[in-house]
Amino acid sequence: MRILGIDPGLRTTGFGVIDAEGAALRYVASGTIRTEHLDTRALPARLKVLFDGVSEVVQRYQPDCAVVEIVFVNVNPQSTLLLGQARGACVTALVTRDLAVAEYTALQMKQAVVGYGRADKAQIQSMVQRLLALPGLPGPDAADALGLAITHAHAGGAMARLALAGSPGSKTSARSYKAGRSR
Numbered sequence: 001m002r003i004l005g006i007d008p009g010l011r012t013t014g015f016g017v018i019d020a021e022g023a024a025l026r027y028v029a030s031g032t033i034r035t036e037h038l039d040t041r042a043l044p045a046r047l048k049v050l051f052d053g054v055s056e057v058v059q060r061y062q063p064d065c066a067v068v069e070i071v072f073v074n075v076n077p078q079s080t081l082l083l084g085q086a087r088g089a090c091v092t093a094l095v096t097r098d099l100a101v102a103e104y105t106a107l108q109m110k111q112a113v114v115g116y117g118r119a120d121k122a123q124i125q126s127m128v129q130r131l132l133a134l135p136g137l138p139g140p141d142a143a144d145a146l147g148l149a150i151t152h153a154h155a156g157g158a159m160a161r162l163a164l165a166g167s168p169g170s171k172t173s174a175r176s177y178k179a180g181r182s183r
Helices: 043-062 076-097 106-113 121-131 140-163
Strands: 002-007 012-021 025-033 066-069 098-104 175-177
Touching: 002 043, 002 076, 012 140, 025 043, 025 066, 025 175, 043 076, 066 076, 066 121, 076 098, 076 121, 098 106, 098 140, 106 140, 121 140, 140 175
Parallel strands: 002 066, 066 098
Antiparallel strands: 002 012, 012 025, 098 175
16 A cells, blocks of 8 residues: 655645555655745645645555554644645645545654654654665654554554444544545
């Protein structure tokens, strides 16, 4: 199964693609989609860059599914709103390509990849490098995206079963969405 991980951000969105066959993981690609070159007031243009960038990654690497980090409220409500819009552009790009989209919190990803939910960026980068046998450290945003893909490769099936087993009112933190059309 080919998994695309997305770490959404308004200025920099990380992506990571891995192939998973059982417990074996293989690195395919990673990188970032950047909007910092655009005027910070040009929100629609920045969202279009993110949408187009994620669409291009999907076209190039043909993933079977995708995983996106769940965004939590920050201290600054305006920043949270902007990040949510960036995340929405990424998720929309994925579902318009008929991809199933799973979601995990940063805490879940850190726990799955590092074994510690409060791990810092350097620890995530180091473990992603080790788990995927990379020759060097991935950038922090790409490492988070690869970490999300690794999390889904290891826990996706179990998390999907938990989400389906939960009652409609349950608070399951890993969610999965599928566009209305089939591939």
